Amino acid sequence: MITFENDYSCGAHPQVLRRLCETNLIPQPGYGFDCFSDSARQKILAACGCPGGEVYFLTGGTQTNAVVLSSLLKPWEGVVAAQTGHIHVHEAGAPEALGAKILALPEHAGKLEAAELRQLAATLLADENVEHMVYPGAVYLSHPTEWGTLYSRAELEAISAVCREFGMRLYLDGARLAYGLAARDTDVDLPLIASVCDAFYIGGTKCGALCGEAVVFPRQTPPHFINFIKKHGALMAKGRLCGVQFDVLFTDGLYYEIGRQGVETAEKLKKLLAKHRIPCFMDTPTNQQFAILENARYQALRERVPLSFWSKPDPEHTVARFATAWYTTDEYLKELDQLL
Amino acid sequence: MITFENDYSCGAHPQVLRRLCETNLIPQPGYGFDCFSDSARQKILAACGCPGGEVYFLTGGTQTNAVVLSSLLKPWEGVVAAQTGHIHVHEAGAPEALGAKILALPEHAGKLEAAELRQLAATLLADENVEHMVYPGAVYLSHPTEWGTLYSRAELEAISAVCREFGMRLYLDGARLAYGLAARDTDVDLPLIASVCDAFYIGGTKCGALCGEAVVFPRQTPPHFINFIKKHGALMAKGRLCGVQFDVLFTDGLYYEIGRQGVETAEKLKKLLAKHRIPCFMDTPTNQQFAILENARYQALRERVPLSFWSKPDPEHTVARFATAWYTTDEYLKELDQLL
Amino acid sequence: MITFENDYSCGAHPQVLRRLCETNLIPQPGYGFDCFSDSARQKILAACGCPGGEVYFLTGGTQTNAVVLSSLLKPWEGVVAAQTGHIHVHEAGAPEALGAKILALPEHAGKLEAAELRQLAATLLADENVEHMVYPGAVYLSHPTEWGTLYSRAELEAISAVCREFGMRLYLDGARLAYGLAARDTDVDLPLIASVCDAFYIGGTKCGALCGEAVVFPRQTPPHFINFIKKHGALMAKGRLCGVQFDVLFTDGLYYEIGRQGVETAEKLKKLLAKHRIPCFMDTPTNQQFAILENARYQALRERVPLSFWSKPDPEHTVARFATAWYTTDEYLKELDQLL
């Protein structure tokens, strides 16, 4: 059985699982005070080039976004995001459940544009009625975006400059960051992200872990952040579970290797789709590919291989998402080739 | 190195871990729609004697309490709990963060009394100012309690009767349920809990899993419960992680076996404490033992073996909690014997 | 001194104030259980043609929108509104503070279009990921809109039909309803509003009262609505304050008369602007007129008469809002004529 439905269809990367087995019976304190979490934190901060920062482990993306944003925002502030941002579309209102309004901007291949962000902030803060409005307190980016696209270094720096100009905190959702870091022509790496962002998370769930996301505050952690985690039900008793996993992921470059596997397979997948004359909705450099299929072909294919419905560009066609990951072997592609 | 600090100091029960390894590369849908979660759900409902019920998996206790209570309560209602209830004392305000006021009652060895619950509900609902007050909409029990004590069948039935009389939902926090079910003289089992409660959870994190709690709605699930889970950041992408674990825990009686191990070790621990003339604060039938130590002895001991501070019964003494679990072997006790 | 800054610049309509004086020393129960509130409720329900409905008095528009919407929405639902809707733009995040996400649609002269609403609801509810999204639970309309425009009977009926089709509740913000009911060519009256809406409010603050909005549930009131009011700090101890005022407003057609005064003055104002060759941004039939002024003229005028800044259609021009009300006499217009 193969699947392209998403990048969390299997368990953990074998090295992650092996390490969980090795460490299983070593007693450790709870709540992230274990030695594995300590080690993982050091390795992550080193990889990000911000040894003075702090790292916290949470279990999932929606949770992480909600908890971190609520810690970054003042009660009179909201968060700017692209119309297609995960927090705006696919989190069941989790940010709003913590009181955070989302100030939506147009998306450009899933991305925010610095100029539009600047315009929004300048207009809002100059509005005579601003006390009746929600202040732009933070900016949410996803990298890779929900469309699998990537910001360039220049784009991130431009957005960061707008954030500094208007006192907004910059937050980056890296649910699929491994695949972003491994893309062919990207000029964005962890130290850059750490230098432009006030907070970001390095995704584990979609990049080789059983569960877990590593939140990084490169320079300054919101006060009492651990209380935010606990208050929102996100503090794991067995913090070691995330600690052990991220410790492996950031040993000997495993996280990058996982990203590389996903992206290479996606590149092969692109060629396979082209071979079968299936156009893509847009060119994306990471592990998600969006294919345009006639409705009948989509339905037929879907019965034989799990895919994700994405959108309807017109009544006759369907955009289907094919996701690859560390577990998507060449066997998967071979079998897909026969099914297409 | 040994520890009695808590019951989540090691990883997972070896059988749980083994099954995670075996199933690791079998692709499955996300969000709990995997075959392992399905299987686990069936086994849990069978064990609870409520085949028409529903089961959902969440990752931790505080999260589970907050999400389930918020789904059980109407906006004008709060939840009754003992003064010592975990939700009232050790969840950093998580229930209140979802708008739920806790109506605290006195505790009796960590337990609520049906008569006092009845008095509270009757008084509140008869109050002429009730529209300015918080209605008692649900009752929170922990079993075992925070003091390691257990309700009897008769006590649970009496509380359940009060709940039915006043239209309150009954919710039971089973973070350490394995140890409660395995206690020597208990007459409470899963089918009883399922018959008296509107919702409860079977703890995994403290009973052999890496993480995970199984929420059971024996008869009726709150509408759109999955949205509550997602909205509060508690929906796992890799739902299989909990599914696989609970599937093992409820195969061939492993969950009960884990409880038995913890309780038997606790009984041996009791004898060891007695041998060293260390009195216990109260007699508890489960895996937590609360020893009264002179302050100096407590400090000295603590430097050599991890324990939990519990309380100060008087200025000269400290109550320390010793927790056992599935991983607390006889070696642990032998080493403790030498340290005492 | 004159003002066109808004429609809440003076106190109360003299008849309202007179009645407050007359009734001042008649003791009455608190919290809306007074005889004046009773009388007002009867008169309002009669005017709306829904004698079986219920009426509650709150103090302000933002409060009313937040409390009523939170009572209409289930925890998994949000509210659809136009991009320009007051709840989306000018309430400082009050709906989100109660957990309600706003699903924004394009605006057409401040109005929602039934076809776009239908499209949104149909798309959302058919989405395979809907459990990760916010359900459209209610629709927010303002009538008059923030641009002073009005829905027609046909438009309201079309929107109402979409709401019924998709199980959404329809809520209408009538902050300036008096001026809407008094517009020249409108075919919308209170009985129509009561027949198409699940809840709406009849604005007092901007229509002759010192404060106060009358919430009408024409058919069904959300359970325990009074608890919602109290829980959100909106229950007045001296409920009589709103009761007395709305009792007068709905005696002998005063509410309509107030609307008529505001609209007639606005029509004269339109002519005055035309005489001075000042174009309007759009043609609006109610008490708000939006004039396009060169920036310098706007600044100069504003120093002599209070106006509201509205927007910048281009760098050289400013849209200024002129609001009339029951207190905007011909003297006001005469003085404005000289200032223009």
Added chain:
Amino acid sequence: MITFENDYSCGAHPQVLRRLCETNLIPQPGYGFDCFSDSARQKILAACGCPGGEVYFLTGGTQTNAVVLSSLLKPWEGVVAAQTGHIHVHEAGAPEALGAKILALPEHAGKLEAAELRQLAATLLADENVEHMVYPGAVYLSHPTEWGTLYSRAELEAISAVCREFGMRLYLDGARLAYGLAARDTDVDLPLIASVCDAFYIGGTKCGALCGEAVVFPRQTPPHFINFIKKHGALMAKGRLCGVQFDVLFTDGLYYEIGRQGVETAEKLKKLLAKHRIPCFMDTPTNQQFAILENARYQALRERVPLSFWSKPDPEHTVARFATAWYTTDEYLKELDQLL
């Protein structure tokens, strides 16, 4: 018709109403930027001896408590209050609706004791598990209390010292402050309250206004407080309504005169109850008197004069609250004398 049901049974003190009439047609800006609010703010700050402070007007007590406390508390903090505190008992969960947990302490004639407060704060902050708990961030006092009792200067200073020691903010609910300031033997005045509290409110609704409470921040206002007001639906468009009223209340000592009237009548009422051999539940120096009546006598009396049910000290007796106010004339007492 007479009433002793509460202190908000009539409209406004005649001087307040007269001034509302006089100022009715003077146009003013909205949202508290009117000249009347400015004047009232100056007079209140002068009366409090804190000219550098700030004053904001809200409409009711529950709203004020919720908004101010939410602005004083950090997300990881809760508020300490007496078991009988209004916020804990009679606000339908309004503080919790904004996420604020109440840490309840025993009451002593409705009051907190400094020593118990100190013990709570010291214990909580020294707890090894404090990150899993709610920090004590603020202290809530009511003065007069719900039992009509008063703190002494020494008691307030002791509580304030504890607050400073542990970094807690002190907040005082002065819903009935006029009657507290006018009590015979009190040594508490506005400057003392301003010197010991970080925030407090001077009640209007129960002390002569149609509605309105004046929040005073004697030294430091929480940042963006006006956004808190707006976000929680408490910002009045016609801010002048509160401004005019408080301007009168703080002109020529009217607020104190209103208090004096209420207290003097309460003293006469005490004598009247004594004459009829009706004991009081406790001796209270303000405008609320709590009489113990046999049940039958209570029922009979209540049919002839509105009273408030308070509690059942034993099955045969009822405690009834008699409230006096500025409108409780000697005629009221004469009529009551005949009814007793």
